[in-house]
Amino acid sequence: MMNKWHLVSSLFFMCCFITTRLMTGPVAELFVLIAMLFFLPAILSFLSKEERERKPGVLIGILMKAFPLAALCATAAFIYHSALFATGWFLYTLLLALYGFTRLLKRGIFPLHELMTGGAWMYIALGGLWFWLYTADIQVMTFSPIIVLLTAIHFHYSAFFIPLFYGLLGRQREKETALYKSAGWVILLSPVMIAVGISFSRLFDTFSVMLYVIALYLYGILCMKTRFRSTVAKGLIVFSSCALMGTILLSLLYSAGMLMRVSYISIDQMIWFHGSINAFFVILPGLIGWLIEGPKDQLKQKDFPISRVHGRFHLISFQKERMGDRENLGLVDSLDDLNGTTFSAERVSPVIRRFYENPMAFTLKAAVCFHWWVRPFVFLLQPIFKKIGQLYLGTSRMPYEMKGRLTTFQHPKEGRKNVRAWNRYNEKGEQVFLHFMLIITMRLRAI
Structure with a gap:
């Protein structure tokens, strides 16, 4: 998964954070830091290895080498609650978004699974922005600091990994069916739709979450019906999708409660149950499963001959x-x-x-x-x-x-x-x- 240097640096920064902030800071900080230090570099290493088999890009190399510094900035931003350190992580997520954009430029937005994997990297930049807003104590509309932090978690978890997993599922399947495409577009657009709903309309928020729930259930069904080379990988991925089916109902219950002004589930309960289940029972097994399976890139190499003679001006x-x-x-x-x-x-x-x-x-x-x-x-x-x-x-x-x-x-x-x-x-x-x-x-x- 990750190379040794990334793993050692992530473990060191995590230990620093736990010893200094876990007892005093919100537990939600721990969840977002796990995504930053472990989950994200694991999938980045997977794509880096994949690109080395093709024509390696300069940007992916920079991202791999800059990760320890970005991880240091993220950890220090939580420990000292410093917007200055958070800026380092935010800039790193902007580079990740640029990487996703360049992938789309080189590969195109079709088939849909290419758009899913490329678009996921662009969402991570929004996570970096909300993380910076949280550490800078900037008031965003009427949101409390914990809501700002939860939004940062959302863009580091479901808005990033779920489209990425769905794109890898598209690689695994022989054909992108209409059902796959319909659910894919909902998963890809849901983070934006839900954000608009939370900001301007509770009714639209509930409607968006309901569509998202349907799309994630279709994702789980497609995982069950898709063939895998590794039985272990399929077991982990199906387990991850089933856990997601359960945890997404908590989001629907919370959204419906906000619409009807009834407290079915509190913020603290959402952090503990929704956050921990997503981290350790959805993202972790899903990530391990997809890394074991390693679905091959279906993009065909373009062998169109290109001249190596270049002119400067005349x-x-x-x-x-x-x-x-x-x-x-x-x-x-x-x-x-x-x-x-x-x-x-x-x-x-x-x-x-x-x-x-x-x-x-x-x-x-x-x-x-x-x-x-x-x-x-x-x-x-x-x-x-x-x-x-x-x-x-x-x-x-x-x-x-x-x-x-x-x-x-x-x-x-x-x-x-x-x-x-x-x-x-x-x-x-x-x-x-x-x-x-x-x-x-x-x-x-x-x-």
């Missing part, structure tokens, strides 16, 4: 000494090279085939027209476009012939083969744009 400098001309150079040498079971060059229109095999035989004319509100920006950016030799289209609406030249491209860093560059010029001989293309000979498959 793209036209690429072609001065590194491009060689060849007569009758085409976008492809011959469409016949692409023949396969699902593609036949003979079925392609002769005009299209001629264009791909000899594009220089065609004439390109352009008439540029911008919307009125874009024209001032285009006018200001024209010197830059001219300098880099890209998008230098001009602003005249009069049609003009855009002459071109198709060349091969060689460079010591360019590991790809058959790279060609298509250069286009205006009537003055100024470069309008430059395309780099990779000609791949392959068998086309049906999509």
Whole structure:
């Protein structure tokens, strides 16, 4: 799970906290610190190991190395009730949220389980914010300090781990069914809906909690029906989901009591029962179960070839000494090279085939027209476009012939083969744009 340095530092900081604050501070502080020092770094280590098998990112490495310092700040913030130390943990959660956002940028928001795992990291930043508000003794609306602390716990526990667990469940399943997607969207949006309900409408809060309860029961049922490689892992995960089914009823009971102004369960009871059950009977066994199972990432590696040649500012400098001309150079040498079971060059229109095999035989004319509100920006950016030799289209609406030249491209860093560059010029001989293309000979498959 965690590496040895993380584990040792977490145990040390936990001992410091217990000896100095447990007898005097709210017990809820202990629960949030457990999430900070143990649960969160465990799942972070799991994802770090997963990313090392792919292309490792810089941010995940920074997060792993910065954890002991962030854990020190979190512990010291509780011991001294210091907003200054809490700022360190808050900044760390912002980096975690940035990590989740970059995951979504690289992977996309679909399938849904990718959005669940990426979105969970963004919620943790809200936990860091509420933690800072608690230590800074800042009054938030009419909330008491203990409510602010419980909100920090909420975003460090259910708002973070439940979407994360649900995303891992999506990896484990063969297909994302409509039932899985419906419950997933409710789980993902419920932290925001419940927060809005608590702040502005008790009725909406109760309604949101009821939807959340239904979604979590569906999560438990899906866990039971999903196949696992490890029997132990499935047992722990199903036990965790069943415990969650029970503890979420306490939340519904508390929300209904607040709506009807009847005290079914007190705050202190919520902290002890709801908090302890969530920590030790929901998150802990669920986390261990998912770490044992280690559901494989279903994201397919994109093997689209990317050039290792990069320009800084002036793209036209690429072609001065590194491009060689060849007569009758085409976008492809011959469409016949692409023949396969699902593609036949003979079925392609002769005009299209001629264009791909000899594009220089065609004439390109352009008439540029911008919307009125874009024209001032285009006018200001024209010197830059001219300098880099890209998008230098001009602003005249009069049609003009855009002459071109198709060349091969060689460079010591360019590991790809058959790279060609298509250069286009205006009537003055100024470069309008430059395309780099990779000609791949392959068998086309049906999509």
